[in-house]
Amino acid sequence: MSSTDNGLNPDLLAARAEAAALFAAASRNDQAGPTAQLHCLAAATALRAPSGPVPATADATDPDRLVEQALRILGNLPAADFAHPDVLAAAQHGHRALRAPR
Protein backbone atom coordinates (compact mmCIF):
# COMPACT_ATOMS: atom_id res chain seq x y z
CA MET A 1 0.00 0.00 0.00
CA SER A 2 1.43 3.37 -0.97
CA SER A 3 1.98 6.04 1.66
CA THR A 4 1.30 9.73 1.28
CA ASP A 5 3.68 12.58 2.15
CA ASN A 6 2.63 12.59 5.79
CA GLY A 7 3.25 8.88 6.17
CA LEU A 8 -0.44 7.86 6.29
CA ASN A 9 -1.80 5.33 3.83
CA PRO A 10 -4.66 6.36 1.53
CA ASP A 11 -7.19 4.00 3.19
CA LEU A 12 -6.46 5.52 6.56
CA LEU A 13 -6.74 9.03 5.14
CA ALA A 14 -10.06 8.17 3.52
CA ALA A 15 -11.40 6.71 6.79
CA ARG A 16 -10.28 9.78 8.74
CA ALA A 17 -11.86 12.08 6.16
CA GLU A 18 -15.13 10.15 6.24
CA ALA A 19 -15.25 10.13 10.04
CA ALA A 20 -14.36 13.84 10.16
CA ALA A 21 -17.17 14.62 7.70
CA LEU A 22 -19.65 12.76 9.90
CA PHE A 23 -18.45 14.55 13.03
CA ALA A 24 -18.70 17.86 11.15
CA ALA A 25 -22.25 17.03 10.08
CA ALA A 26 -23.19 16.14 13.68
CA SER A 27 -21.62 19.38 14.92
CA ARG A 28 -23.94 21.42 12.70
CA ASN A 29 -27.04 19.39 13.40
CA ASP A 30 -29.76 21.37 15.18
CA GLN A 31 -30.86 18.35 17.20
CA ALA A 32 -27.46 18.08 18.89
CA GLY A 33 -26.98 20.00 22.14
CA PRO A 34 -24.24 22.65 22.38
CA THR A 35 -21.89 20.39 24.37
CA ALA A 36 -22.28 17.58 21.85
CA GLN A 37 -21.72 20.06 18.99
CA LEU A 38 -18.49 21.27 20.61
CA HIS A 39 -17.19 17.73 21.07
CA CYS A 40 -18.07 16.88 17.46
CA LEU A 41 -16.18 19.96 16.25
CA ALA A 42 -13.21 18.95 18.40
CA ALA A 43 -13.36 15.39 17.03
CA ALA A 44 -13.51 16.59 13.44
CA THR A 45 -10.58 18.95 14.06
CA ALA A 46 -8.54 16.27 15.85
CA LEU A 47 -8.66 14.07 12.77
CA ARG A 48 -6.94 16.80 10.71
CA ALA A 49 -8.84 15.91 7.58
CA PRO A 50 -9.46 18.53 4.88
CA SER A 51 -12.79 20.17 5.66
CA GLY A 52 -15.63 20.58 3.17
CA PRO A 53 -19.21 21.81 3.11
CA VAL A 54 -21.70 19.69 5.04
CA PRO A 55 -24.51 18.36 2.82
CA ALA A 56 -27.95 19.59 3.91
CA THR A 57 -29.23 15.99 3.81
CA ALA A 58 -27.16 15.22 6.91
CA ASP A 59 -29.59 17.31 9.01
CA ALA A 60 -32.26 14.68 8.52
CA THR A 61 -30.17 12.12 10.38
CA ASP A 62 -30.12 11.89 14.17
CA PRO A 63 -26.80 13.40 15.35
CA ASP A 64 -26.18 10.41 17.64
CA ARG A 65 -26.35 8.10 14.63
CA LEU A 66 -23.82 10.30 12.80
CA VAL A 67 -21.43 10.15 15.76
CA GLU A 68 -21.91 6.40 16.13
CA GLN A 69 -21.21 5.94 12.43
CA ALA A 70 -18.03 8.01 12.73
CA LEU A 71 -16.95 6.02 15.78
CA ARG A 72 -17.62 2.78 13.91
CA ILE A 73 -15.36 3.91 11.07
CA LEU A 74 -12.60 4.73 13.55
CA GLY A 75 -13.23 1.54 15.53
CA ASN A 76 -12.77 -0.56 12.39
CA LEU A 77 -9.31 0.86 11.71
CA PRO A 78 -6.33 -1.42 12.39
CA ALA A 79 -5.40 -1.24 16.11
CA ALA A 80 -2.12 0.58 15.39
CA ASP A 81 -3.95 3.29 13.44
CA PHE A 82 -6.65 3.66 16.09
CA ALA A 83 -3.94 4.11 18.75
CA HIS A 84 -2.65 7.21 16.90
CA PRO A 85 -3.13 10.16 19.30
CA ASP A 86 -5.30 12.09 16.79
CA VAL A 87 -7.67 9.18 16.29
CA LEU A 88 -7.77 8.37 20.00
CA ALA A 89 -8.57 12.01 20.81
CA ALA A 90 -11.31 12.07 18.15
CA ALA A 91 -12.84 8.87 19.54
CA GLN A 92 -12.79 10.31 23.07
CA HIS A 93 -14.55 13.46 21.87
CA GLY A 94 -17.04 11.25 20.03
CA HIS A 95 -17.81 9.35 23.23
CA ARG A 96 -18.28 12.61 25.13
CA ALA A 97 -20.64 13.84 22.42
CA LEU A 98 -22.73 10.70 22.90
CA ARG A 99 -22.79 11.28 26.66
CA ALA A 100 -23.73 14.96 26.34
CA PRO A 101 -27.35 16.10 26.62
CA ARG A 102 -29.39 16.55 23.46
Added chain:
Amino acid sequence: MATSLGQLLDALADTARTTDDSAAARADAGTALGHLGRALTHLRRDGVSPFAGDRREQQVAALAAACTELGVRAPATESALTRLAAAAADTVGVLYDHTTVTSRWAVATAVAETVTPLAEVVAHRLPAGPATQWHTEVERQAALVQQTAALQPPTRADVAILDRPVPGPAVDASVDPARVVPDAIGVLLQATARANDPPSVTEVLAYTIAAQTLSSAAARLGSTDAPSAGQTTAADAWRAVRAALRPYDDGSRRFHQHTPSGVTAAGRLHAVLRSEPDPATWTAPLRASVTSAAQHLPTLATQLLYRTVRSWADNGSLIAYARDVPPREERVAAYLRGYQPGGLVRVDATDLQPVAGALHNARLLSLSVADQAADPGARATAGFPRRAWAANRALLDDPQTPVALSVAVQQAHQQLQARAQRSGPSRAR
Protein backbone atom coordinates in the same frame (compact mmCIF):
# COMPACT_ATOMS: atom_id res chain seq x y z
CA MET B 1 -19.33 15.56 51.19
CA ALA B 2 -20.74 13.29 48.50
CA THR B 3 -18.69 12.68 45.40
CA SER B 4 -19.11 10.60 42.25
CA LEU B 5 -16.93 8.34 40.17
CA GLY B 6 -17.22 10.74 37.23
CA GLN B 7 -15.97 13.67 39.33
CA LEU B 8 -12.99 11.62 40.56
CA LEU B 9 -12.03 10.41 37.06
CA ASP B 10 -12.44 13.90 35.57
CA ALA B 11 -10.27 15.38 38.35
CA LEU B 12 -7.71 12.62 37.84
CA ALA B 13 -7.45 13.23 34.08
CA ASP B 14 -7.32 17.03 34.54
CA THR B 15 -4.63 16.78 37.24
CA ALA B 16 -2.58 14.41 35.07
CA ARG B 17 -2.74 16.81 32.12
CA THR B 18 -1.55 19.77 34.20
CA THR B 19 1.03 18.04 36.37
CA ASP B 20 4.71 19.01 36.15
CA ASP B 21 7.28 16.68 34.63
CA SER B 22 9.17 15.47 37.68
CA ALA B 23 10.29 12.17 39.13
CA ALA B 24 7.75 12.54 41.93
CA ALA B 25 4.91 13.16 39.45
CA ARG B 26 5.92 10.12 37.39
CA ALA B 27 5.98 7.94 40.51
CA ASP B 28 2.61 9.37 41.53
CA ALA B 29 1.11 8.61 38.09
CA GLY B 30 2.55 5.09 38.12
CA THR B 31 1.02 4.33 41.52
CA ALA B 32 -2.27 5.87 40.34
CA LEU B 33 -2.26 3.51 37.34
CA GLY B 34 -1.92 0.62 39.79
CA HIS B 35 -5.13 1.76 41.50
CA LEU B 36 -6.92 2.06 38.14
CA GLY B 37 -5.76 -1.52 37.51
CA ARG B 38 -7.54 -2.46 40.75
CA ALA B 39 -10.71 -0.71 39.54
CA LEU B 40 -10.56 -2.52 36.20
CA THR B 41 -10.01 -5.86 37.95
CA HIS B 42 -13.20 -5.22 39.99
CA LEU B 43 -15.12 -4.42 36.82
CA ARG B 44 -13.77 -7.44 34.95
CA ARG B 45 -14.63 -9.76 37.85
CA ASP B 46 -18.19 -8.41 38.07
CA GLY B 47 -18.60 -8.63 34.28
CA VAL B 48 -18.38 -6.02 31.52
CA SER B 49 -20.05 -8.08 28.81
CA PRO B 50 -23.14 -10.27 28.61
CA PHE B 51 -20.92 -12.92 26.98
CA ALA B 52 -18.34 -14.42 29.32
CA GLY B 53 -14.78 -14.22 28.03
CA ASP B 54 -15.54 -12.11 24.96
CA ARG B 55 -13.38 -9.32 23.56
CA ARG B 56 -14.52 -6.68 26.07
CA GLU B 57 -13.69 -8.90 29.03
CA GLN B 58 -10.33 -9.99 27.62
CA GLN B 59 -9.29 -6.43 26.87
CA VAL B 60 -10.37 -5.04 30.25
CA ALA B 61 -8.54 -7.92 31.97
CA ALA B 62 -5.39 -7.27 29.92
CA LEU B 63 -5.51 -3.52 30.68
CA ALA B 64 -6.07 -4.25 34.39
CA ALA B 65 -3.07 -6.58 34.46
CA ALA B 66 -0.82 -4.11 32.62
CA CYS B 67 -1.82 -1.21 34.92
CA THR B 68 -1.26 -3.35 38.02
CA GLU B 69 2.17 -4.50 36.82
CA LEU B 70 3.23 -0.93 36.04
CA GLY B 71 1.89 0.24 39.42
CA VAL B 72 3.91 -2.41 41.22
CA ARG B 73 7.08 -1.06 39.58
CA ALA B 74 6.41 2.58 40.53
CA PRO B 75 8.17 3.98 43.64
CA ALA B 76 5.72 3.96 46.55
CA THR B 77 4.15 7.40 46.85
CA GLU B 78 0.85 8.96 47.76
CA SER B 79 0.24 12.29 46.14
CA ALA B 80 -2.75 13.89 44.40
CA LEU B 81 -2.98 11.46 41.47
CA THR B 82 -2.65 8.39 43.69
CA ARG B 83 -5.26 9.63 46.14
CA LEU B 84 -7.75 10.41 43.36
CA ALA B 85 -7.17 7.05 41.63
CA ALA B 86 -7.45 5.16 44.92
CA ALA B 87 -10.73 6.92 45.71
CA ALA B 88 -11.99 6.12 42.18
CA ALA B 89 -11.07 2.44 42.56
CA ASP B 90 -12.80 2.28 45.97
CA THR B 91 -15.87 3.98 44.48
CA VAL B 92 -16.08 1.33 41.75
CA GLY B 93 -16.34 -1.25 44.54
CA VAL B 94 -18.92 0.80 46.46
CA LEU B 95 -21.08 1.16 43.34
CA TYR B 96 -21.25 -2.58 42.72
CA ASP B 97 -24.91 -2.86 43.78
CA HIS B 98 -25.87 0.01 41.46
CA THR B 99 -24.29 -1.44 38.33
CA THR B 100 -25.36 -3.65 35.46
CA VAL B 101 -23.19 -5.27 32.79
CA THR B 102 -23.74 -2.32 30.45
CA SER B 103 -23.06 0.35 33.07
CA ARG B 104 -19.85 -1.48 34.09
CA TRP B 105 -18.79 -1.36 30.44
CA ALA B 106 -19.44 2.41 30.51
CA VAL B 107 -17.27 2.71 33.63
CA ALA B 108 -14.49 0.58 32.08
CA THR B 109 -14.52 2.84 29.02
CA ALA B 110 -14.24 5.96 31.20
CA VAL B 111 -11.39 4.40 33.21
CA ALA B 112 -9.55 3.43 29.98
CA GLU B 113 -9.86 7.06 28.80
CA THR B 114 -8.33 8.22 32.09
CA VAL B 115 -5.45 5.77 31.74
CA THR B 116 -4.19 7.58 28.62
CA PRO B 117 -3.25 10.95 30.27
CA LEU B 118 -1.72 9.12 33.26
CA ALA B 119 0.38 6.94 30.95
CA GLU B 120 1.62 10.11 29.23
CA VAL B 121 2.92 11.44 32.57
CA VAL B 122 4.80 8.20 33.19
CA ALA B 123 6.21 8.06 29.64
CA HIS B 124 8.87 10.77 30.08
CA ARG B 125 12.38 9.48 30.79
CA LEU B 126 11.27 5.97 31.65
CA PRO B 127 14.41 3.77 31.79
CA ALA B 128 14.53 0.74 29.50
CA GLY B 129 13.35 -2.43 31.21
CA PRO B 130 10.18 -4.18 32.37
CA ALA B 131 8.53 -0.91 33.40
CA THR B 132 8.90 0.44 29.84
CA GLN B 133 7.45 -2.76 28.44
CA TRP B 134 4.47 -2.61 30.79
CA HIS B 135 4.01 1.07 29.98
CA THR B 136 3.83 0.23 26.26
CA GLU B 137 1.35 -2.51 27.09
CA VAL B 138 -0.79 -0.10 29.15
CA GLU B 139 -1.00 2.33 26.25
CA ARG B 140 -1.75 -0.45 23.77
CA GLN B 141 -4.47 -2.05 25.88
CA ALA B 142 -6.05 1.31 26.79
CA ALA B 143 -6.33 2.08 23.06
CA LEU B 144 -7.83 -1.37 22.40
CA VAL B 145 -10.53 -0.90 25.05
CA GLN B 146 -11.34 2.51 23.59
CA GLN B 147 -11.44 1.00 20.09
CA THR B 148 -13.98 -1.60 21.20
CA ALA B 149 -15.93 1.20 22.90
CA ALA B 150 -15.99 3.03 19.56
CA LEU B 151 -17.70 0.00 18.05
CA GLN B 152 -19.97 -0.62 21.06
CA PRO B 153 -20.49 2.81 22.64
CA PRO B 154 -22.24 2.91 26.04
CA THR B 155 -25.64 4.65 26.11
CA ARG B 156 -26.43 7.84 28.02
CA ALA B 157 -28.44 5.79 30.53
CA ASP B 158 -25.40 3.56 31.19
CA VAL B 159 -22.99 6.47 31.50
CA ALA B 160 -25.22 8.10 34.16
CA ILE B 161 -23.66 5.71 36.71
CA LEU B 162 -20.61 8.01 36.64
CA ASP B 163 -22.70 10.73 38.30
CA ARG B 164 -24.17 8.49 41.02
CA PRO B 165 -23.47 10.31 44.33
CA VAL B 166 -21.44 8.34 46.84
CA PRO B 167 -21.98 9.71 50.35
CA GLY B 168 -19.07 10.76 52.48
CA PRO B 169 -18.72 10.02 56.19
CA ALA B 170 -21.81 10.82 58.27
CA VAL B 171 -21.85 14.47 59.30
CA ASP B 172 -23.47 16.18 62.25
CA ALA B 173 -27.04 17.40 61.95
CA SER B 174 -25.91 20.99 62.35
CA VAL B 175 -23.85 21.18 59.13
CA ASP B 176 -24.67 23.21 56.07
CA PRO B 177 -27.87 22.03 54.29
CA ALA B 178 -25.96 22.27 50.99
CA ARG B 179 -23.84 19.35 52.22
CA VAL B 180 -26.67 17.38 53.79
CA VAL B 181 -28.74 17.13 50.59
CA PRO B 182 -26.16 15.41 48.30
CA ASP B 183 -25.04 13.09 51.10
CA ALA B 184 -28.63 12.13 51.91
CA ILE B 185 -29.56 11.35 48.31
CA GLY B 186 -26.37 9.28 48.03
CA VAL B 187 -27.38 7.25 51.09
CA LEU B 188 -30.93 6.74 49.74
CA LEU B 189 -29.60 5.53 46.38
CA GLN B 190 -27.24 3.16 48.17
CA ALA B 191 -29.99 1.85 50.45
CA THR B 192 -32.22 1.01 47.49
CA ALA B 193 -29.54 -0.42 45.21
CA ARG B 194 -29.47 -3.91 46.70
CA ALA B 195 -31.99 -6.47 45.44
CA ASN B 196 -30.93 -8.99 48.08
CA ASP B 197 -31.61 -7.65 51.57
CA PRO B 198 -34.07 -4.98 50.39
CA PRO B 199 -35.26 -2.25 52.78
CA SER B 200 -38.40 -2.83 54.84
CA VAL B 201 -41.73 -1.16 54.02
CA THR B 202 -41.21 1.26 56.89
CA GLU B 203 -37.84 2.31 55.50
CA VAL B 204 -39.28 2.82 52.02
CA LEU B 205 -42.07 4.96 53.48
CA ALA B 206 -39.37 7.20 54.98
CA TYR B 207 -37.56 7.38 51.63
CA THR B 208 -40.74 8.46 49.85
CA ILE B 209 -41.20 11.30 52.34
CA ALA B 210 -37.67 12.52 51.52
CA ALA B 211 -38.35 12.14 47.78
CA GLN B 212 -41.60 14.08 48.14
CA THR B 213 -39.87 16.92 50.00
CA LEU B 214 -37.01 17.04 47.50
CA SER B 215 -39.41 17.00 44.52
CA SER B 216 -41.40 19.81 46.06
CA ALA B 217 -38.23 21.86 46.69
CA ALA B 218 -36.98 21.25 43.14
CA ALA B 219 -40.35 22.26 41.70
CA ARG B 220 -40.29 25.55 43.65
CA LEU B 221 -36.76 26.12 42.42
CA GLY B 222 -37.65 25.43 38.79
CA SER B 223 -40.70 27.67 38.70
CA THR B 224 -41.56 30.99 40.27
CA ASP B 225 -45.29 30.24 40.02
CA ALA B 226 -46.97 28.06 42.62
CA PRO B 227 -48.59 24.97 41.07
CA SER B 228 -52.26 25.61 40.39
CA ALA B 229 -54.82 23.85 42.59
CA GLY B 230 -55.56 20.34 41.37
CA GLN B 231 -52.36 20.14 39.32
CA THR B 232 -50.59 16.85 40.07
CA THR B 233 -46.90 17.31 40.81
CA ALA B 234 -43.97 14.94 41.32
CA ALA B 235 -44.39 15.46 45.07
CA ASP B 236 -47.99 14.25 44.73
CA ALA B 237 -46.77 11.21 42.80
CA TRP B 238 -44.39 10.32 45.66
CA ARG B 239 -47.26 10.80 48.12
CA ALA B 240 -49.28 8.41 45.95
CA VAL B 241 -46.48 5.83 46.32
CA ARG B 242 -46.84 6.10 50.08
CA ALA B 243 -50.61 5.75 49.77
CA ALA B 244 -50.20 2.66 47.58
CA LEU B 245 -47.80 1.13 50.13
CA ARG B 246 -50.16 1.65 53.06
CA PRO B 247 -51.79 -1.82 53.12
CA TYR B 248 -48.50 -3.74 53.11
CA ASP B 249 -46.14 -4.76 55.84
CA ASP B 250 -43.26 -7.16 56.17
CA GLY B 251 -44.92 -8.74 59.20
CA SER B 252 -41.84 -8.58 61.34
CA ARG B 253 -41.18 -6.58 64.43
CA ARG B 254 -37.46 -6.15 64.15
CA PHE B 255 -35.54 -4.42 66.87
CA HIS B 256 -33.05 -1.92 65.49
CA GLN B 257 -30.25 -0.92 67.80
CA HIS B 258 -29.73 2.14 65.60
CA THR B 259 -31.99 3.85 63.12
CA PRO B 260 -31.15 2.54 59.62
CA SER B 261 -28.82 4.95 57.82
CA GLY B 262 -31.32 5.45 55.00
CA VAL B 263 -34.05 6.52 57.42
CA THR B 264 -31.68 8.92 59.18
CA ALA B 265 -30.67 10.39 55.80
CA ALA B 266 -34.31 10.71 54.72
CA GLY B 267 -35.15 12.46 57.98
CA ARG B 268 -32.28 14.90 57.66
CA LEU B 269 -33.03 15.72 54.04
CA HIS B 270 -36.67 16.36 54.94
CA ALA B 271 -35.70 18.46 57.97
CA VAL B 272 -33.23 20.74 56.19
CA LEU B 273 -35.53 21.43 53.26
CA ARG B 274 -38.59 21.95 55.45
CA SER B 275 -36.69 24.38 57.64
CA GLU B 276 -35.91 26.56 54.62
CA PRO B 277 -39.10 26.48 52.56
CA ASP B 278 -38.51 29.61 50.47
CA PRO B 279 -35.97 29.08 47.66
CA ALA B 280 -35.48 32.86 47.45
CA THR B 281 -33.63 32.69 50.77
CA TRP B 282 -31.44 29.74 49.79
CA THR B 283 -27.72 30.11 49.32
CA ALA B 284 -26.31 29.38 45.86
CA PRO B 285 -24.70 26.10 47.04
CA LEU B 286 -28.04 24.91 48.48
CA ARG B 287 -29.83 25.71 45.23
CA ALA B 288 -27.14 23.82 43.31
CA SER B 289 -27.30 20.81 45.62
CA VAL B 290 -31.12 20.59 45.41
CA THR B 291 -30.99 20.81 41.61
CA SER B 292 -28.27 18.16 41.47
CA ALA B 293 -30.02 15.83 43.92
CA ALA B 294 -33.28 16.12 41.97
CA GLN B 295 -31.51 14.64 38.92
CA HIS B 296 -31.26 11.35 40.86
CA LEU B 297 -34.96 11.10 41.83
CA PRO B 298 -35.86 9.09 38.69
CA THR B 299 -33.08 6.62 39.57
CA LEU B 300 -34.42 6.33 43.13
CA ALA B 301 -37.87 5.47 41.73
CA THR B 302 -36.34 2.98 39.26
CA GLN B 303 -34.37 1.23 41.98
CA LEU B 304 -37.40 1.05 44.28
CA LEU B 305 -39.43 -0.38 41.40
CA TYR B 306 -37.00 -2.87 39.88
CA ARG B 307 -35.01 -3.89 42.94
CA THR B 308 -36.98 -3.34 46.14
CA VAL B 309 -40.55 -4.05 45.00
CA ARG B 310 -39.43 -6.85 42.68
CA SER B 311 -37.51 -8.44 45.54
CA TRP B 312 -40.55 -8.19 47.84
CA ALA B 313 -42.66 -9.83 45.14
CA ASP B 314 -40.14 -12.58 44.34
CA ASN B 315 -39.54 -13.46 47.99
CA GLY B 316 -43.16 -13.11 49.10
CA SER B 317 -41.85 -11.19 52.06
CA LEU B 318 -44.90 -8.91 52.52
CA ILE B 319 -48.32 -9.54 54.00
CA ALA B 320 -51.58 -7.59 53.77
CA TYR B 321 -55.22 -8.01 54.65
CA ALA B 322 -57.09 -9.67 51.80
CA ARG B 323 -59.60 -6.82 51.99
CA ASP B 324 -56.91 -4.25 51.15
CA VAL B 325 -55.48 -5.90 48.03
CA PRO B 326 -57.11 -6.53 44.64
CA PRO B 327 -59.75 -9.27 45.20
CA ARG B 328 -59.10 -12.83 44.05
CA GLU B 329 -61.27 -15.92 44.02
CA GLU B 330 -58.86 -18.05 46.05
CA ARG B 331 -58.85 -15.48 48.84
CA VAL B 332 -62.58 -15.39 49.55
CA ALA B 333 -62.14 -17.04 52.96
CA ALA B 334 -59.41 -14.62 54.00
CA TYR B 335 -61.50 -11.74 52.69
CA LEU B 336 -64.49 -12.79 54.78
CA ARG B 337 -62.36 -12.98 57.92
CA GLY B 338 -61.86 -9.22 57.57
CA TYR B 339 -59.26 -7.38 59.60
CA GLN B 340 -58.38 -10.36 61.78
CA PRO B 341 -55.16 -12.40 61.76
CA GLY B 342 -56.96 -14.98 59.59
CA GLY B 343 -57.59 -12.29 57.01
CA LEU B 344 -53.91 -11.82 56.28
CA VAL B 345 -52.50 -13.07 52.98
CA ARG B 346 -48.98 -13.26 51.58
CA VAL B 347 -48.51 -10.65 48.88
CA ASP B 348 -47.25 -11.48 45.37
CA ALA B 349 -46.33 -9.50 42.26
CA THR B 350 -49.97 -9.06 41.20
CA ASP B 351 -50.89 -7.57 44.57
CA LEU B 352 -47.99 -5.14 44.32
CA GLN B 353 -49.07 -3.76 40.95
CA PRO B 354 -50.57 -0.59 42.47
CA VAL B 355 -47.20 0.13 44.14
CA ALA B 356 -45.32 -0.58 40.91
CA GLY B 357 -47.71 1.69 39.01
CA ALA B 358 -47.31 4.50 41.57
CA LEU B 359 -43.50 4.24 41.39
CA HIS B 360 -43.63 4.30 37.59
CA ASN B 361 -45.66 7.52 37.77
CA ALA B 362 -43.30 9.01 40.37
CA ARG B 363 -40.35 8.24 38.10
CA LEU B 364 -41.91 10.01 35.10
CA LEU B 365 -43.00 13.07 37.09
CA SER B 366 -39.59 13.23 38.80
CA LEU B 367 -37.94 13.27 35.37
CA SER B 368 -40.03 16.28 34.50
CA VAL B 369 -39.36 18.20 37.73
CA ALA B 370 -35.62 17.40 37.57
CA ASP B 371 -35.45 18.80 34.06
CA GLN B 372 -37.36 21.97 35.01
CA ALA B 373 -34.99 22.60 37.91
CA ALA B 374 -31.92 22.19 35.69
CA ASP B 375 -31.92 25.63 34.10
CA PRO B 376 -28.78 26.72 32.19
CA GLY B 377 -27.44 28.55 35.26
CA ALA B 378 -27.78 25.44 37.42
CA ARG B 379 -26.17 23.26 34.76
CA ALA B 380 -23.13 25.52 34.68
CA THR B 381 -22.32 24.95 38.37
CA ALA B 382 -19.40 22.72 39.28
CA GLY B 383 -20.48 19.25 40.31
CA PHE B 384 -23.77 19.33 38.42
CA PRO B 385 -24.48 15.70 37.39
CA ARG B 386 -24.55 16.43 33.66
CA ARG B 387 -24.44 12.77 32.64
CA ALA B 388 -27.46 11.96 34.81
CA TRP B 389 -29.26 14.98 33.37
CA ALA B 390 -28.36 13.86 29.83
CA ALA B 391 -29.83 10.43 30.58
CA ASN B 392 -33.00 12.09 31.96
CA ARG B 393 -33.24 14.30 28.86
CA ALA B 394 -32.83 11.30 26.57
CA LEU B 395 -35.83 9.69 28.26
CA LEU B 396 -37.88 12.89 28.09
CA ASP B 397 -37.06 13.24 24.39
CA ASP B 398 -38.43 9.78 23.68
CA PRO B 399 -41.53 10.30 21.49
CA GLN B 400 -43.60 8.07 23.79
CA THR B 401 -42.73 9.93 26.98
CA PRO B 402 -45.21 12.87 26.68
CA VAL B 403 -48.15 10.46 26.44
CA ALA B 404 -46.79 8.32 29.29
CA LEU B 405 -46.29 11.48 31.35
CA SER B 406 -49.86 12.67 30.91
CA VAL B 407 -51.13 9.18 31.81
CA ALA B 408 -48.88 9.23 34.90
CA VAL B 409 -50.30 12.61 35.97
CA GLN B 410 -53.85 11.27 35.66
CA GLN B 411 -53.09 8.03 37.47
CA ALA B 412 -51.27 9.73 40.35
CA HIS B 413 -54.23 12.07 40.75
CA GLN B 414 -56.70 9.15 40.69
CA GLN B 415 -54.66 7.18 43.22
CA LEU B 416 -54.70 10.07 45.65
CA GLN B 417 -58.41 10.68 45.09
CA ALA B 418 -59.19 7.00 45.66
CA ARG B 419 -57.11 7.02 48.82
CA ALA B 420 -58.93 10.11 50.09
CA GLN B 421 -62.32 8.53 49.45
CA ARG B 422 -61.32 5.32 51.23
CA SER B 423 -59.85 7.06 54.25
CA GLY B 424 -62.05 5.99 57.09
CA PRO B 425 -62.11 3.08 59.46
CA SER B 426 -60.28 0.16 57.94
CA ARG B 427 -58.09 -2.38 59.57
CA ALA B 428 -57.39 -2.48 63.25
CA ARG B 429 -53.73 -1.93 64.00
